[in-house]
Amino acid sequence: MAEFATLLDLGNRLGRSLTDTETLQATAFLVDASDTVRARFPYLPDPPPAVVRKVVCAMVLRVLRNPDGKREEAVDDYRYVIDSSRSTGEVYLSVSEAAEIAAALRPRRGSAFSIHQGPFPAVQQ
Numbered sequence: 001m002a003e004f005a006t007l008l009d010l011g012n013r014l015g016r017s018l019t020d021t022e023t024l025q026a027t028a029f030l031v032d033a034s035d036t037v038r039a040r041f042p043y044l045p046d047p048p049p050a051v052v053r054k055v056v057c058a059m060v061l062r063v064l065r066n067p068d069g070k071r072e073e074a075v076d077d078y079r080y081v082i083d084s085s086r087s088t089g090e091v092y093l094s095v096s097e098a099a100e101i102a103a104a105l106r107p108r109r110g111s112a113f114s115i116h117q118g119p120f121p122a123v124q125q
Contacts, residue, residue, distance in 0.1 A: 003034040004048060005056040013057050014064070026060055032091040033059040040093055041101055049104035055097045063090050 010026055011018050018026055033056045038044070044052065 003030040003056070004037060005030055005034070005053045005060070009053060009057050010060060010064070013061060018064075022064055026064060029060040029063055029091050030056065033093075036091060036093050037101065040098060041105065044105070049101070051100050051104045055093070055101055058097060059091050059093060 007018060007023060007026055007030070010030075036059070037052060037056060
């Protein structure tokens with residue numbers, strides 16, 4: 001199955017080209033992130049909402065920007081704390097990210113009328 005985001009999407013969000021090592025890692029992380037989203041939302045439409053690409057990129061960038069998973073770091077009597085969400089695995093879908101996807105998948109409610117602003121399109125005869 002295809003991933004929901006590409007290396008180019010990641011590079012654009014990162015603001016630079018990926019290094020060779022990052023490219024190898026990101027390729028695997030994109031698969032992992034896409035599989036995680038598919039497992040949580042098995043009935044995504046084809047094509048999926050744009051927010052899915054955004055979320056998959058955020059999942060991968062979280063790992064690329066902080067590969068050690070550090071949440072805290074101290075200097076005197078050095079210590080650091082690993083983010084508890086990272087202790088279960090490298091790539092994860094946060095609660096807020098899952099909510100974003102769920103919101104995009106909810107059907108929009110219709111209304112009794114609609115308003116069209118601007119000129120009406122020409123009628124073909």
